[in-house]
Ligand SMILES: Nc1nc2c(c(=O)[nH]1)N[C@H]1C(S)=C(S)[C@@H](COP(=O)(O)O)O[C@H]1N2
């Protein structure tokens with residue numbers, strides 16, 4: 441008879457943190473016992489999300505914000521979108537967590553515990569914009585497969601950790617380093633332990649930027665489980681898919697990292713415009729790097745009703761990948777005329793910037809308020825959905841809200 445495998449104490453601690461209570465009679469169940477609490481879960485409670493967040497998928501969990509939930513300058517966990525490619529790791533033992541740094545371009549691989557990272561390197565905090573490459577996908581036609589994100593797959597939380605460049609400097613990397621790739625503890629939906637759900641990375645120059653962190657805190661607390669507890673690579677301005685959650689290995693590569701979702705159409709767009717629905721050859725696709733200029737009106741909520749005598753105050757955020765936003769404009773006449781918004785500087789590179797305007801409407805009726813950001817190179821958001829691409833990435837069309845004046 442096969443011996444029954446009972447749950448180890450480290451797994452138990454992990455399970456208890458996911459469920460929110462210790463399993464009192466855990467000795468009576470086996471490791472593969474399907475706990476009900478882990479099956480029919482309420483995602484808003486499980487992930488401590490605002491009830492107005494929208495669940496796009498539960499296997500894996502994919503949850504987006506609505507524009508008006510993102511009004512804070514620093515995105516709180518409650519409004520932060522969740523994008524998972526696989527299953528969130530259930531058994532996390534932060535005390536024994538290991539980060540291995542290896543790859544062709546390190547002289548010798550090295551392993552760090554979280555405590556090593558925290559005690560051996562200086563800690564930094566940056567507010568970093570993380571936008572899913574597929575944010576806005578729902579508007580492409582013909583439709584692209586994948587989560588149908590509208591506008592809410594973007595966040596700008598404050599991340600604290602150590603600089604990846606300091607850790608790489610301590611190890612010493614070879615001159616032939618081209619890329620770093622991450623590996624993580626989440627598991628493939630198929631349950632096959634040999635398959636990784638995602639293993640992406642960044643060019644070495646991006647890895648060596650001051651703001652690229654091995655982060656262990658988000659908004660001053662341990663990173664929430666869904667967002668990468670206990671350790672996350674955070675690289676703002678690039679598609680958020682490069683910011684690996686639950687990371688346990690960073691490989692310094694002598695070539696472009698070839699992990700899961702680095703090839704084919706994944707996180708790639710055609711090098712030149714293609715007709716909607718056209719198939720594109722692999723060699724004509726390129727990896728998405730800095731994200732395009734974009735903005736979001738976070739106040740008021742679309743559908744607001746106002747009295748004509750009142751002025752409408754609007755505000756929101758604008759970001760432009762690795763660039764700054766130079767200007768934000770608004771229009772109330774479907775783009776015929778544009779007016780300037782006030783615009784704040786970013787608190788640090790790769791953080792979104794706040795815009796605001798006060799609008800006086802000419803008469804009663806229905807209006808749309810459109811916002812358009814322009815980056816430091818003079819590139820503006822398009823008013824229509826931009827270039828179709830096979831996976832529906834990089835839709836940075838202008839955001840708009842409806843307003844009724846009575
Ligand atoms: N290990 C791991 N890291 C990951 C992912 C994942 O599925 N597994 N998803 C990526 C993608 S596609 C995005 S958009 C962001 C989402 O980050 P968030 O869920 O914290 O908002 O995490 C990235 N990092």
Ligand SMILES: [Mo]
Pocket residue numbers: 523571572573574680681
């Ligand atoms: Mo993503």
